[in-house]
Amino acid sequence: MNGTVQISSKRLLLRRVTLKDVDILHHELGCNPEMIRYTCWNPYATLESTRIKVENDIQGYGKAGCYAWIIQCGENVIGTIGAYEYDPEMSSIELGYSIFQKYWGQGFATEAAGEVVRYLIMDERINRVHAWCHADNAGSAKVLAHAGLKQEGLLRQAMKNPDGSYSDQKIFGIVREDYIS
Numbered sequence: 204m205n206g207t208v209q210i211s212s213k214r215l216l217l218r219r220v221t222l223k224d225v226d227i228l229h230h231e232l233g234c235n236p237e238m239i240r241y242t243c244w245n246p247y248a249t250l251e252s253t254r255i256k257v258e259n260d261i262q263g264y265g266k267a268g269c270y271a272w273i274i275q276c277g278e279n280v281i282g283t284i285g286a287y288e289y290d291p292e293m294s295s296i297e298l299g300y301s302i303f304q305k306y307w308g309q310g311f312a313t314e315a316a317g318e319v320v321r322y323l324i325m326d327e328r329i330n331r332v333h334a335w336c337h338a339d340n341a342g343s344a345k346v347l348a349h350a351g352l353k354q355e356g357l358l359r360q361a362m363k364n365p366d367g368s369y370s371d372q373k374i375f376g377i378v379r380e381d382y383i384s
């Protein structure tokens with residue numbers, strides 16, 4: 204496995220994260236409540252937690268099955284995409300991504316997710332890529348569908364919202380035989 208290699212697509216460059224990215228990740232992902240509205244999880248909330256997350260990602264580059272990319276469009280950092288919880292026995296991995304709010308609605312998540320799903324299944328030879336999203340996260344559900352993932356289930360009230368209420372969680376997945384057919 205080659206891990207987090209640089210990937211280029213039509214408009215985007217996916218590259219490894221560095222400590223120079225800490226400030227922008229904290230500012231764009233950690234300080235905007237819109238970014239965690241549907242994820243209910245914020246490792247970028249403080250500069251310190253962002254630095255720890257980035258250091259963990261960098262350390263992960265030495266291990267099999269750890270994927271963490273910065274998404275760039277030209278010179279601009281516009282988001283992150285990664286794959287986590289690699290299970291070598293099951294040859295499966297979980298996909299996740301965020302695009303900074305000022306770049307929403309331009310097809311960037313769709314483009315990045317499509318590239319990463321292709322890379323994980325075809326180049327890294329991982330059999331199954333799965334993902335979850337908040338039942339109200341219509342944009343993310345479309346991104347996953349565009350990348351070829353099918354909705355496989357719905358976990359009822361499996362997510363806790365920032366206001367303490369519960370919401371359903373959609374589960375998506377794709378396996379290699381779907382991808383090549």
Ligand SMILES: CC(C)(COP(=O)(O)OP(=O)(O)OC[C@H]1O[C@@H](n2cnc3c(N)ncnc32)[C@H](O)[C@@H]1OP(=O)(O)O)[C@@H](O)C(=O)NCCC(=O)NCCS
Nearest residue numbers: 238300301302307308309310311312313336341342343345
């Ligand atoms: C979800 C997210 C990644 C989408 O990024 P994006 O670059 O705006 O997505 P795209 O431009 O590729 O849009 C894909 C589709 O979703 C639609 N869409 C995007 N945001 C939407 C929204 N808020 N409501 C409804 N549809 C939306 C787009 O119109 C597009 O539809 P189309 O394929 O019919 O044209 C982005 O909103 C985000 O980072 N949100 C916060 C973090 C997050 O939720 N991450 C995912 C966790 S599961």
